[in-house]
Amino acid sequence: MDDYTLPFWIYLGVVTVFVGGAMKRIVASHLSAAPTLVAWLGATVLVERLWAFCLPTVLLLALLAFACCLYSARTSPPPANLPAHGKAVFITGCDSGFGKATAKHLDSLGFEVFATVLDLTGDGARDLQRTCSSRLTLLQVDITQPQQVHQALLDTKAKLGLQGLWGLVNNAGVCVNFGDAELSLMSNFRGCMEVNFFGTLSVTKSFLPLLRHNKGRIVNISSPAGDQPFPCLAAYGASKAALNLFTNTLRHELEPWGVQVSTILPSSYRTGRSSNRAYWDQQHKQLLQSLSPALLDEYGEDYMTETKDLFHSYASQASTDLSPVVQAIVQALLAPQPRARDKAGAG
Ligand SMILES: NC(=O)c1ccc[n+]([C@@H]2O[C@H](COP(=O)([O-])OP(=O)(O)OC[C@H]3O[C@@H](n4cnc5c(N)ncnc54)[C@H](OP(=O)(O)O)[C@@H]3O)[C@@H](O)[C@H]2O)c1
Known part of the structure; x- marks a missing residue:
């Protein structure tokens, strides 16, 4: 040239x-x-x-x-997120863990947050009240109690007025007890289903009309235990598997309405009481008390103690940085095209 x-x-x-x-x-x-x-x-x-x-x-x-x-x-950078300002989000289970961290973060981004807690006078509620703006509203809701869910809907509607609801984050969840399926009480299976599945279902059905009118978002916090079999977590896993199927079905059904539905599957994080040895000791005690002498004899008390120590050691090693989950929830609420499923965290 x-x-x-x-x-x-x-x-x-x-x-x-x-x-x-x-x-x-x-x-x-x-x-x-x-x-x-x-x-x-x-x-x-x-x-x-x-x-x-x-x-x-x-x-x-x-x-x-x-x-x-x-x-x-x-x-080129991904498309910019939608603005948070002027958007209202209802989030369950904010006494501790992901719920509390997310409520705080959404408030700092400018969302109008409706945060439900089990105990309005507890440490979690007080912390939210102290650290968040006046945009955040605290509501007392046990999601297994339809009357409380209904009251929360009325309170939210009254505060929102003509403004619609943009997001519902179904975060509240429990792992009632751990243990091999054969050793777990029926009340353990029912307890997990009652909160993780039926509670979430009840909140979702109640708030859906508000979300449909606003072409909003639903974010369900599930678990990898609902996808894969984790020994000693059959009750919890089965309830999250039911939640996953419900969420996936909802995603298709609500597509024509313009409501986007996401599942977040956090890996292992240190939240709530699970990092506390007293919690595992109490779980262990409950399990031993509930067993018939024949089952206790066949499985052996040593096996139960080993299982408890293993769970306690997993929980102590879990990450204390909840930001991957909080960020995944923000993305599900604000990304122009939110992911259907997001594995928040490693492994
Ligand atoms: N941490 C993890 O590694 C992990 C991994 C995968 C999935 N998840 C899921 O993440 C979600 C949040 O859990 P987390 O880890 O943040 O644990 P967490 O700190 O125990 O948070 C769960 C929240 O739900 C509340 N809650 C329990 N039963 C309820 C009910 N019947 N009605 C309303 N609220 C209720 C709890 O209140 P109290 O504090 O008063 O009990 C708590 O505020 C759950 O759905 C859980 O299954 C957690």
Whole structure:
């Protein structure tokens, strides 16, 4: 190529614009990408020189422009999230754990938050009241009590007035007890189903008209235990599996209404009482008391103690940083195209 013809200057201009643009974007978005950027620029110059010997200028120009466009498209940031301001979200189970952390974060983003707690005078409720803005409303709701769910709906409607509800985050959940399925009481299976499935179902059915009118979002907090068999968690897992099927069905049914439905599957996090040894000791005691002498004899008390120690050690090693779950919930509420399922956290 003759370096001083008009095509050369056009070529140089185009390369400068595209490479300069890509460079600006990379450096602005993540400075740690600098070594990658140097390698990429080096490769561009090398390829350009090699091609310059054997390709006509116009073709060379077209190829480089195409490569730059492709690169720019790949590195373009995802579409911006919807604004939080003016959006109302109802979230259950905010006494502790993900619920409390999410309620605080949504409030800090500018959402109008309706946070339900089991105990309005408890530490969790007081902490929310102390740290959040006056936009946050605390409501006392046991999701297994239809009357309380109905009252929460009336209170929410009254406060919202003409403003619709944008989001429902079904977070409240329990793992009543752990233990092999054969050793678990029926009340354990029923207790998990009552909160994790029927409670969530009841809240969802109650708030759906508000969400449909606003083409809002539903975010259900499930668990990997609802997808895969985890020994000693059959009762909890079965209730989350039921929740998953319900959520997936709802996602299809509500598509024509413009309501988007997401499932979040957090990995292992230290929340609530589960990191507390006294909690596991109490669970262990309850399990031993509930067993018939024959079953206790066959499984052996040592086995029960080992199981309890194993669960306690898992819980103590779990992550204390709840932000991946909080962020997954925010994405489900604000992403233009929220994911149907999000595994919040490693493994
Ligand atoms: N932590 C994890 O590793 C993990 C992993 C996967 C999925 N999850 C799920 O994440 C969700 C939140 O749990 P978390 O880990 O944050 O535990 P958490 O701190 O125990 O939070 C659960 C919340 O639900 C509340 N709750 C319990 N029963 C209720 C009821 N009948 N009605 C209304 N609220 C009720 C609890 O109140 P109290 O504090 O008064 O009991 C608590 O505020 C649950 O659905 C759980 O299954 C957790």
